[in-house]
Amino acid sequence: MDIKSIKPNYYTLKSFEFINGRILEDQIVEYITLGTPRYDAEGKICNAIVYFHGTTGNYSSISRISSMLVDGKPLSLEDYYFVSLSTLGTPGSSSPSTSGLNNNYPEYGVLDMVNFNRQFLEECLNITHPLGLIGNSMGGFEAVTWATVYPDSIDFLISLVSSYKVGGQNYVISKVMNDIITSDPDFNGGNITGDCKRSLKMASKSMYSFGLSRQFYMDQSISDINKYMDEFAEEDSMEDVLDAYYRNVASMNYDLSSIVSDICVPTLIIGIYEDQYFPPELDAVPMHALIKNSTLVCFNSYMGHVGSSELIKIEPEISEFMSQFKE
Incomplete structure (x- = not known):
């Protein structure tokens, strides 16, 4: 299907x-x-x-x-x-x-x-x-x-x-992602002055290692990890930065x-x-x-x-x- x-x-x-x-x-x-x-x-x-x-x-x-x-x-x-x-x-x-x-x-x-x-x-x-x-x-x-x-x-x-609920590690992940986003000068307190792609990529990479099992990551070569991480970050950087920020706030308050x-x-x-x-x-x-x-x-x-x-x-x-x- x-x-x-x-x-x-x-x-x-x-x-x-x-x-x-x-x-x-x-x-x-x-x-x-x-x-x-x-x-x-x-x-x-x-x-x-x-x-x-x-x-x-x-x-x-x-x-x-x-x-x-x-x-x-x-x-x-x-x-x-x-x-x-x-x-x-x-x-x-x-x-x-x-x-x-x-x-x-x-x-x-x-x-x-x-x-x-x-x-x-x-x-x-x-x-x-x-x-x-x-x-x-x-x-x-x-x-x-x-x-x-x-x-x-x-x-x-x-x-x-x-x-x-969202607590512990999951809260930390969402907060780190939003801290990376808001530290971008182009975020400018929400008055976006650029595309914030760099911060979106960094935020994405901060969560990359959690999506699959730890054994999966251990079984990958370093070159493959770098490749997959870059691909993952590139895809996420296409998202609107405010959509990502607002969603993380909703998650942290759950x-x-x-x-x-x-x-x-x-x-x-x-x-x-x-x-x-x-x-x-x-x-x-x-x-x-x-x-x-x-x-x-x-x-x-x-x-x-x-x-x-x-x-x-x-x-x-x-x-x-x-x-x-x-x-």
């Missing part, structure tokens, strides 16, 4: 209000839908699953779980209707760069991202009660926040290599420690032992302890954090979990 070749759709929210009270008019939402919707007696879609992408992803990042979407698999498009959008703050949808507001764009948090998704789903697709949510990495922040703040509005939650136990729906928490961003013992395991109706599944992946694309390894566990929601 070549999801990345699917052209996105666009919808305009006439008005969106941020938690801080700022209201933006005519904000774009970029999205795709996959599968066939089913309708309840009131004419509303009742088999929708919303997918939330990671930090630098977009609507097409649902390709990460594509192995589970084919016929006969636990998340088959024959059974479910998937919605995947470029979330608030992501180019393609409303963001500092897309809106043209740049540093006058409202500072936002993860709950704003959730509310943006919910408003879009209701206005555009008439979905008021998604069957479930699947969030990968930072997308997991959105899914877990939704399930915490609006616990009766969904039937299940899947958290994929994610957490209920903490549901005191309320995550409010989640009441069946929850599948998936971790990867070699994940350097969200080691299960620091994130998935504590989250499992805090959410009463949760199931914890962890597996090994040479790919570390990005091994979330290898869900085929735990297909039986996903099938068992999803069997609760089959019609």
